[in-house]
Amino acid sequence: MTATDDTRRRAAESTPVVTVTDLEHGYDGLCVLDGVSLSVPTDAVTALVGPNGSGKSTLLRLVTGVQAPQSGTITLPDADAPRTVGYLPQSLRPRDGFTVRQTVETYAALVDGGPGTDDVLSTVGLDEVTDERVDALSGGMRRLLGVAIALVGDPPVLVLDEPTSGLDPAMTARVFDVLSDLAAAGRGVLVASHDLDAVGTNADRVVLLDQGTVQAQGPAATVLADLDVRSLSDAFETTVADDAGVTVRHGV
Numbered sequence: 001m002t003a004t005d006d007t008r009r010r011a012a013e014s015t016p017v018v019t020v021t022d023l024e025h026g027y028d029g030l031c032v033l034d035g036v037s038l039s040v041p042t043d044a045v046t047a048l049v050g051p052n053g054s055g056k057s058t059l060l061r062l063v064t065g066v067q068a069p070q071s072g073t074i075t076l077p078d079a080d081a082p083r084t085v086g087y088l089p090q091s092l093r094p095r096d097g098f099t100v101r102q103t104v105e106t107y108a109a110l111v112d113g114g115p116g117t118d119d120v121l122s123t124v125g126l127d128e129v130t131d132e133r134v135d136a137l138s139g140g141m142r143r144l145l146g147v148a149i150a151l152v153g154d155p156p157v158l159v160l161d162e163p164t165s166g167l168d169p170a171m172t173a174r175v176f177d178v179l180s181d182l183a184a185a186g187r188g189v190l191v192a193s194h195d196l197d198a199v200g201t202n203a204d205r206v207v208l209l210d211q212g213t214v215q216a217q218g219p220a221a222t223v224l225a226d227l228d229v230r231s232l233s234d235a236f237e238t239t240v241a242d243d244a245g246v247t248v249r250h251g252v
């Protein structure tokens with residue numbers, strides 16, 4: 001095990017900053033989450049993976065408080081920060097006519113306290129483009145802007161829904177590098193992703209979701225060892241049922 005692996009393993013086993021217990025949620029009789037329990041440690045990137053429709057976005061929305069769970073509990077830290085959870089939804093569309101700085105300032109105005117706009121933009125590596133209009137940014141830069149918006153108010157928990165979808169490998173690595181730095185600075189980072197290679201390379205902890213339940217979770221190396229597989233793609237194939245992502249209709 002390398003020093004980096006060891007550091008990651010210890011981080012991934014550190015104090016939970018979010019604890020989810022027996023979460024159940026669905027829509028109009030469709031059971032999407034059926035007794036989901038997981039923890040998100042501080043100082044680590046936790047990746048939530050699972051097939052389309054397996055409930056990742058639903059779970060993230062419940063953790064952020066955007067939706068209330070039908071049953072189960074979500075424990076978040078008692079934060080001194082102005083916001084407890086920063087959230088990057090899958091479909092954030094910043095206003096095209098605004099500059100990068102104006103966009104972050106707009107969100108910062110809604111939060112009482114936290115780091116200044118320049119600090120936030122520097123943290124995600126957008127300090128060179130603060131005066132660019134949002135519509136002039138590349139897809140990857142837009143995602144980093146989304147991460148900056150999630151960081152407003154300096155929340156101890158960051159929840160990001162597919163922040164690298166559609167990005168090339170270099171930009172994907174850059175986004176994950178930023179997430180790793182944010183985790184190393186003492187946050188719990190929970191990120192949903194379909195990019196299993198990037199997750200395998202960058203995440204400290206993995207949660208595999210399918211059929212409304214957690215199929216496997218833990219430090220990435222432990223999940224692979226427990227399942228006796230060599231890659232997350234293999235883990236995905238081993239744990240995800242043939243009818244992947246199919247949710248269960250109550251009473252059927």
Ligand SMILES: Nc1ncnc2c1ncn2[C@@H]1O[C@H](COP(=O)(O)OP(=O)(O)OP(=O)(O)O)[C@@H](O)[C@H]1O
Pocket residue numbers: 027032050051052053054055056057058059247
């Ligand atoms: N607001 C809603 N109303 C009704 N059904 C919903 C709603 N949101 C999600 N669903 C359904 O819940 C299931 C899980 O959706 P969810 O978006 O949470 O999964 P996901 O794992 O994030 O999917 P993807 O990887 O495709 O983004 C799907 O069957 C979806 O159609």
